[in-house]
Amino acid sequence: MFRLLSHIGNYFILLGRTFAPPEKRRIYYRQFIRELNNIGINSLGIVVIISAFMGAVITLQTAYNTENPFLPKYLIGLGCRDSLILEFSSTMVALILAGKVGSNIASELGTMRVTEQIDALEIMGVNSASYLIMPKILAAVVFNPFLTIISIIIGIIGGYLAVIFTHVISPADFIVGIQYAFIPYYIVYALVKTIVFAFLITTISAYQGYTVKGGALEVGVASTRAVVFSSINILLFNVILTQLMLS
Amino acid sequence: MIEVVHLSKNFKNQLVLEDVSCRFERGQTNLIIGQSGSGKTVLLKCIVGLLTPTEGDVVYDDTIFTRANFQEKKKIRRQIGMLFQGGALFDSSTVEENVRYPLDMFTEMTEEEKKERVNYCLKRVNIVNSNHLFPSELSGGMKKRVAIARAIVLNPKYLLCDEPNSGLDPQTAIVIDNLIKEITEEFNTTTIVNTHDMNSVMGIGKKVVFIFNGRKEWEGSNKDIFQSDNQALNQFVFANRLAREFKTPEK
Numbered sequence: 001m002f003r004l005l006s007h008i009g010n011y012f013i014l015l016g017r018t019f020a021p022p023e024k025r026r027i028y029y030r031q032f033i034r035e036l037n038n039i040g041i042n043s044l045g046i047v048v049i050i051s052a053f054m055g056a057v058i059t060l061q062t063a064y065n066t067e068n069p070f071l072p073k074y075l076i077g078l079g080c081r082d083s084l085i086l087e088f089s090s091t092m093v094a095l096i097l098a099g100k101v102g103s104n105i106a107s108e109l110g111t112m113r114v115t116e117q118i119d120a121l122e123i124m125g126v127n128s129a130s131y132l133i134m135p136k137i138l139a140a141v142v143f144n145p146f147l148t149i150i151s152i153i154i155g156i157i158g159g160y161l162a163v164i165f166t167h168v169i170s171p172a173d174f175i176v177g178i179q180y181a182f183i184p185y186y187i188v189y190a191l192v193k194t195i196v197f198a199f200l201i202t203t204i205s206a207y208q209g210y211t212v213k214g215g216a217l218e219v220g221v222a223s224t225r226a227v228v229f230s231s232i233n234i235l236l237f238n239v240i241l242t243q244l245m246l247s
Numbered sequence: 248m249i250e251v252v253h254l255s256k257n258f259k260n261q262l263v264l265e266d267v268s269c270r271f272e273r274g275q276t277n278l279i280i281g282q283s284g285s286g287k288t289v290l291l292k293c294i295v296g297l298l299t300p301t302e303g304d305v306v307y308d309d310t311i312f313t314r315a316n317f318q319e320k321k322k323i324r325r326q327i328g329m330l331f332q333g334g335a336l337f338d339s340s341t342v343e344e345n346v347r348y349p350l351d352m353f354t355e356m357t358e359e360e361k362k363e364r365v366n367y368c369l370k371r372v373n374i375v376n377s378n379h380l381f382p383s384e385l386s387g388g389m390k391k392r393v394a395i396a397r398a399i400v401l402n403p404k405y406l407l408c409d410e411p412n413s414g415l416d417p418q419t420a421i422v423i424d425n426l427i428k429e430i431t432e433e434f435n436t437t438t439i440v441n442t443h444d445m446n447s448v449m450g451i452g453k454k455v456v457f458i459f460n461g462r463k464e465w466e467g468s469n470k471d472i473f474q475s476d477n478q479a480l481n482q483f484v485f486a487n488r489l490a491r492e493f494k495t496p497e498k
């Protein structure tokens with residue numbers, strides 16, 4: 001318990017150092033662009049693949065589980081759309097990114113720590129926390145909403161393709177469904193979640209990597225912890241945000 | 248000039264350095280020697296402020312670094328070039344970007360000027376035609392040399408090196424040692440080198456501080472090191488000479 005509290009304390013101290021004003025904007029900007037590529041663009045592929053398949057599966061499962069003839073068929077399209085927006089494209093995608101981006105950040109910073117690259121920055125008089133971590137946070141917070149939107153779109157396309165190939169319902173019903181009773185606020189809810197999750201993934205993983213002590217073995221441990229703690233926090237904040245925004 | 252005054256350092260309950268005082272003059276290579284684990288790295292990190300001493304002070308010419316405010320510390324840090332044990336080059340940057348980094352970060356030079364300065368420093372450490380290689384593509388000795396180039400690119404007043412020739416073959420080690428010595432004299436830096444290598448002591452040890460179990464056990468020059476009757480020092484010196492005489496590799 002005490003260890004948990006001291007970790008939380010140190011996490012906020014690191015955040016404090018991270019959000020210091022940049023010393024040279026141009027260089028921070030260059031780092032930001034690099035991270036946009038590392039963290040954002042490089043995650044595009046996995047998000048597209050997973051979203052397409054999940055959209056298809058959600059559609060098929062909804063279809064096979066609603067045999068009641070009194071329910072209109074278009075509800076299947078609606079189900080697909082809302083599951084994607086509410087839960088899948090924000091939370092599930094975040095969990096997958098926690099695995100990919102989180103371990104990547106923790107091992108990069110951890111390696112820099114144990115090979116004294118972070119010390120080298122500090123000696124030069126660079127605020128290493130701010131220089132290394134802030135661009136990552138910004139890149140994820142800026143780019144992940146796009147990933148979420150893309151995930152929703154690809155998911156719906158995946159559902160539509162599943163409908164076309166399996167004929168569980170008519171494609172026209174599906175199209176009606178995905179347009180039926182659309183609540184724009186759900187998109188706001190999804191994007192707010194995405195931004196919070198992006199912040200959690202990058203900061204928790206950065207904390208784990210930045211504070212590594214020891215050698216290569218500890219870097220591996222830190223990278224695992226980054227994924228585990230990011231995921232737990234995503235699930236926790238999913239509940240909190242849902243209660244706050246949808247109740 | 249760098250001076251260490253009654254410096255002690257604890258980690259939790261472990262006393263790593265105890266009441267160390269010594270003075271390192273400008274324009275010469277000052278060595279801190281001692282076996283592995285004796286506290287050399289901790290001493291060097293206390294000197295540059297990566298670790299905070301539990302007690303005592305570190306003085307850079309006319310500034311008491313350990314009591315300086317943030318701005319003063321920053322000013323001194325900009326005048327320090329440090330060479331880390333493994334080189335500590337940035338993995339994701341090329342040789343050129345590594346050396347250029349301090350210029351990008353702390354100067355308003357034009358691209359031309361930066362390029363010229365980078366090439367001058369790389370040439371000074373005999374690295375040519377390798378500007379676009381990444382650290383993972385360099386040999387151990389080259390990494391060290393690029394790290395030296397990065398350490399001197401801002402014309403530092405102070406040059407600190409942690410085990411500059413650990414992990415290098417004896418020949419390359421001598422090249423690195425001599426490079427450090429030449430740079431020290433050429434740029435008139437206050438240089439401190441951590442080492443456990445007697446070859447370095449004999450080669451460049453103008454002033455030698457021997458650390459044993461966290462205490463300063465002896466100091467002098469490499470000329471009087473064999474005349475000492477300090478037992479711990481003799482053991483250290485003898486162990487190394489023995490190894491050399493039997494011509495076994497040191498690692």
Ligand SMILES: Nc1ncnc2c1ncn2[C@@H]1O[C@H](COP(=O)(O)OP(=O)(O)O)[C@@H](O)[C@H]1O
Nearest residue numbers: 258261263281282283284285286287288289290
């Ligand atoms: N950050 C640290 N926390 C705790 N103990 C440390 C730390 N750094 C070094 N030590 C301990 O200090 C002692 C001296 O280490 P060091 O200065 O690295 O020796 P060396 O002379 O080989 O460079 C060792 O016993 C090491 O375990």
Ligand SMILES: [Mg+2]
Nearest residue numbers: 287288409410
């Ligand atoms: Mg050491």
